[in-house]
């Protein structure tokens with residue numbers, strides 16, 4: 001049995017969604033954020049020293065880092081990898097890494113700058129510009145194909161869900177980028193996405 005250590009309202013929602021898409025059996029161990037700091041509780045550090053979500057446990061092994069977890073589960077479930085086409089495979093690998101490696105840093109910067117209040121004011125425009133570059137590029141990527149890796153929905157789309165949902169919430173993503181909004185509507189309509197919401201508890205980004 002796979003155990004998912006899931007932090008409320010966080011990127012770990014993606015792992016529950018992936019497990020639902022793959023049809024693998026799992027249990028959710030849900031953690032609440034500290035209401036003042038919004039950090040994860042110390043209990044997560046008993047599972048992994050960094051105390052970040054998501055974490056999974058399987059066959060006595062703890063796996064951290066969403067991209068690594070996604071690769072592990074896709075191999076286990078033998079579904080939702082890229083097609084055999086070399087271009088799709090490259091794009092799949094790119095987006096699997098890009099979601100956390102390139103897209104999340106400006107979103108985190110926006111969060112920090114907002115929390116700084118007036119002190120953060122001078123940084124608001126430059127960090128928003130950094131995110132806008134990503135959103136413009138992603139919008140153009142979806143001009144030629146329905147999903148991030150190619151013609152088929154893959155785990156790369158699941159990885160991309162959190163940064164794009166967070167972009168709606170705090171990064172100004174709206175109907176001015178219609179392909180991204182349409183992509184979000186299509187992922188949110190998937191039955192496995194809906195089941196994952198029920199399994200993971202309230203999620204403020206959907």
Ligand SMILES: N[C@@H](CCC(=O)N[C@@H](CS)C(=O)NCC(=O)O)C(=O)O
Nearest residue numbers: 010011039040052053054065066100
């Ligand atoms: N790149 C890591 C990021 C992990 C991460 O920062 N997780 C957040 C959840 S959104 C967390 O646990 N934050 C609470 C904290 O840092 O205390 C991954 O994708 O697994």
